[in-house]
Amino acid sequence: MTRFLSLLAAVLLLAGLAHANPAAWRHEWPDTDFTRTTITDWSEIMSGGPPKDGIPAIDNPRFLRAGDKRGINGSEPVITVEIEGETPRAYPLRYLIWHEIVNDRVGGIPLAVTYCPLCNSGITFDRRVQGRVLSFGVSGKLRHSDMVMYDRQTQSWWQQAVGQGIVGAMTGVKLRQLPSWMESWDQFRARNPQGLVMAEPSFDRAYGRNPYVGYDTNERPFLYRGENPPHGISPVARVVRVGNRAWPLTRIRAEGGVSEAGLRISWERGQASAMDHGTISRGRDVGSVRVRDAQGRDVAHDVMFAFAFHAFWPEGTWMLR
Template sequence: MQDVPLIFIRKLGLAAVAAVTLTLLTTLWNGVASAQTLLPAQDYPRSWDREFPLGDFSRSIVDYGEILSGGPPRDGIPAIDAPKFVSIAEATERYAPTEPVIGLEVNGEARAYPLQVLTWHEITNDVIGGVPVAVTYCPLCNAAIVFDTRVNGVAHSFGVSGRLRKSDMIMYDRETESWWQQFSGEALVGDHVGQKLTKLPSRIESFERFTQRFPEGRVLVPTREGQRPYGRNPYRSYDAENGRPFLYRGDLPEGIPPMARVIIVEGYEDRAYAMSLIAERGTLRDGPIELSWTAGQNSALDTSEIAEGRDVGNIVVQTVDASGTRRDAVHDVTFAFVYTVFIDGGTIVQ
C-alpha cells in the first residue's frame, strides 16, 4: 500500500484518510493501479450477456469496437481440459521429427505440446511440475505463449471466447468469465480487468529437438482421435511473405512484410528481432540477451500438411549473466504486424 504523508493526514482527518486508504487498497486489489484506466461503460452486443452470464462488461480497458467475432462462438474452438500424454517412443510413431511443438519444462518435468493439436484447440489447461498452466497458441499471430494461471493465488481454467482483438485470440477464464488478451496475458474485460498472467519460459521447437533435450519427456496427443483433422493446417499459406493478417484493422509495419517472423523478449519489448537476421547470423548477442537459430522446424501455417511445411528454423532465446550462466528467457516468435500493433513505438531489428 502507498504511504499517506503526515501533512495529508492532518488536513483530511482520520476518517478521510481511512477512505483514501480503502480506495487505494481496492484499486490495488483489482489490479488496475497501473497505466491502464477503466473506460466508461460502453454499449455492447447483449448476446455477450447470454454467452458469458458471469462476465462484467461494465469493466473494460479497451474500446469494444476493437473486438471482433472470429467466427466460432464461445468454446466453438474447444480448449483441452484433460490432456493426454504419451512417451516419446509412442509419440515418434505419430509426429514427424521437424514438426513444431511447444516445449515446456517446469520444476524438472518436461512436456511437448504439438502445434498440430493446438492449432485445433488453441488452449491446453494443464498442471506441470506442480504449476497450473495454460499452454496457448493463436495461429493468426503465430503466438505460442505459456501462462501460470494463478490469479490472486487461485488457479484459473481458460477457454476460447470466439473473439479477436487485433487479430489475436481473446481467452476467457471460467471462474469469472473475464476476457484476456492472449498476446499480453492481460485481462481486458471483467472482474480481473487490468491484471496480468505470469508468462513462463517455453520454446517453439521441432519435435526432434525436444526429444534431444528431454528424452524422458511426455508428449501431448489428441484426447479423442477423429475429433479434428489433426496434422492438417486450416490456414494454408497464411504466413506467406505477401500474406495479410486475418480480421485485422490496424497499421502494417514499414520496411518488413507483415507476416515476417520476429522475436519479442519479455523485458526488452522496445525492440524485436527479425528471424531472418538471426538465421543469417546464427547467433546474435544484445546485452544480456542471446538469440540463436538452427534449421529443422516446419511452419505450421504453410502447406496443408503441417509436417510438410517449409523450414522456418528453431529459435532459442536465453539470458546470459556475468558468470556465463544461461537461462531460457520468456519470448514470443510472432509476426511483424503483431509487434507493430501491440508495442507502441518499438523497433524491429533486421
C-alpha cells in the same frame, strides 16, 4: 484458400462491426462485467467465426513417453516446457492449431499452453492469479487478429498475446509468462528421449492438417484492420519478441543467432512452419529459436508475426541491427 480467407474475413468484419457492442454479447456472456474494461473502441473486438468454446480448449491432457509416440513427423513444431525437477513436456502444434489452449499442471505449477494461429503466438502462462487457479477457454473473439481467451471462474476476457485481462473482473491483471519455446519434434526428443509428449485428444479433428494454408505468406492477416509494421517488414514475417523488443527472424537466421540486450538468441534449422502447407509436416523450414540470458537461463519470449507485435507494442523497439 487465400482468396477464401479474404472473402470470409470481409464477411466477418462487416458482421463484427455491426455487433461491436457489449449489449449484443450479454446473452452469450451474462456473467461478464462489461463495465470493467481497458477497451476504448469496441469495434476492435470481433468474432473469429466459431462461438464461445467452438474451439474447445483441452483440460487434463494425456501424455506418452517421447519414445512411444508415433504419427508425428520429425519436422513438426511443438511447444516445449521444461521446468526444473520435472519431466520435459512437448505440446504438438498439430493439436494446438485446433484447440489453442491446453490447461495442464507440471509439478506444482498450473499452466496454460496457448497458441494463436493467426498471430503465430505461442505462450505459456502460470494460471495462478490472486490466490486462485484459473482455467481458460477460447472466447471465439479476436482483437487485432489475436485470440481473446476467457477464464471460467470470472468469465473475464484476456488478450493472449500480452497475457492481460481486458474485460471483466480481471481487467488489468497480468498473467505470468513462463519460459517455453517452439522447436521441432526431432529436436525435442533428441534432447529429451525420456520426455513426455501430449497424446492425441479425443476430438474429431484433422490433426496434422493446417486449416490456414499459405497464411504466413499472405499479404494481409485475417480480420486485421491495423497498421502494417514499419521498416518495410512484412505483416506475417516472424519476429522474436522479448518484452517490448522484436528481432526479425530473418536477421537472426542470417547471422546465425545474436547476442545483445543481455540475451543470446539462437537459431537452428529443422522446424516446419505450421501455417504454410496444408500438411503441417510439409511446411517450409523456419527453424527453431531459443532465448537465454547471460547466465544461460531460458527467457520467456514469443515468436509471433510482425503485425501483432506492432499492434500490441506500437512504441516497441525493432532490433534491426
